[in-house]
Amino acid sequence: MEILKKLLKMLRETDPETYFHTLRVTKVSAEIGELVRLSAREQGLLRCGAMLHDLGKLFVPKVILEKPSGLTEAEYGIVKKHPETGVTMAKEFHLPNEVLEIILYHHERVNGKGYPYGLKRDEIPHLARIVSIADAFDAMTSDRPYRRPMSTEKAVKIIEENLGTQFDSEYGSLFIQSLAGGGKKCWLSKKESRTAMSFNEFAMNRDTFVNTLIQ
Numbered sequence: 001m002e003i004l005k006k007l008l009k010m011l012r013e014t015d016p017e018t019y020f021h022t023l024r025v026t027k028v029s030a031e032i033g034e035l036v037r038l039s040a041r042e043q044g045l046l047r048c049g050a051m052l053h054d055l056g057k058l059f060v061p062k063v064i065l066e067k068p069s070g071l072t073e074a075e076y077g078i079v080k081k082h083p084e085t086g087v088t089m090a091k092e093f094h095l096p097n098e099v100l101e102i103i104l105y106h107h108e109r110v111n112g113k114g115y116p117y118g119l120k121r122d123e124i125p126h127l128a129r130i131v132s133i134a135d136a137f138d139a140m141t142s143d144r145p146y147r148r149p150m151s152t153e154k155a156v157k158i159i160e161e162n163l164g165t166q167f168d169s170e171y172g173s174l175f176i177q178s179l180a181g182g183g184k185k186c187w188l189s190k191k192e193s194r195t196a197m198s199f200n201e202f203a204m205n206r207d208t209f210v211n212t213l214i215q
C-alpha cells in the first residue's frame with residue numbers, strides 16, 4: 001500500500017490529469033468488479049491495477065499527451081508504448097502478476113485489434129478487460145482542457161456498439177444493464193462530473209477518496 005501511495009503521489013505531482021483519470025477509472029472498475037462478483041482478493045488486485053494502469057504515461061511527453069487532436073503516426077507510436085513502459089516501472093516494485101497484466105493489457109481489444117500485442121478475447125486477462133471498459137468510459141465522459149465531455153448516454157451507446165469487438169460482451173453488458181436498471185451507481189452523473197470531478201473539488205477530497213479506493 002505504501003508503494004501504491006508513493007507511485008500515485010508521483011503521478012499526481014507530474015501529471016495531475018492522468019492522476020484524476022486514474023482515480024475515476026479505479027472507481028468505475030471497482031463497480032464493474034462488484035457487478036461481475038469478483039472475489040475480495042481479485043477486487044483488491046483490480047483496484048491496484050486500475051490505479052497504476054497509466055503509469056507509463058509518465059514517460060510520454062506532455063506536449064503529446066495534451067495535443068488537442070491529430071497525433072502524427074510517430075507521436076501515436078510513443079503513446080502506444082505506455083503499457084510496456086508502465087509495466088517495466090511497476091516490475092521494479094515487485095507487484096503481483098495480475099496487477100502487471102492490467103497495466104500491460106488495458107489497451108487490448110477482444111477482436112485482436114488493440115495494442116501492444118493484439119491479444120483476443122480470453123487471451124486478455126479478465127481484470128484487464130474490466131479496466132478497459134472503465135478506461136474508455138472515463139476517456140469519453142471526462143472533461144479535458146481541449147474538449148467537452150461526451151454525455152453518459154452517448155458513451156454507453158458507443159460501448160454497446162463495440163461489445164464483442166473492442167469490449168468484453170459479458171462485462172460490458174452488465175455495466176450497461178446496471179445503468180439502464182437504475183441499479184448500483186457505476187459512474188457519476190453529468191452534474192457530479194462537472195462539480196465533484198473538477199480538479200479543485202477533487203483535490204479537496206483527494207485523500208479521503210484515495211483511502212476509500214485503496215483498501
Ligand SMILES: [Fe+2]
Nearest residue numbers: 053054106107
Ligand atoms: Fe492507457
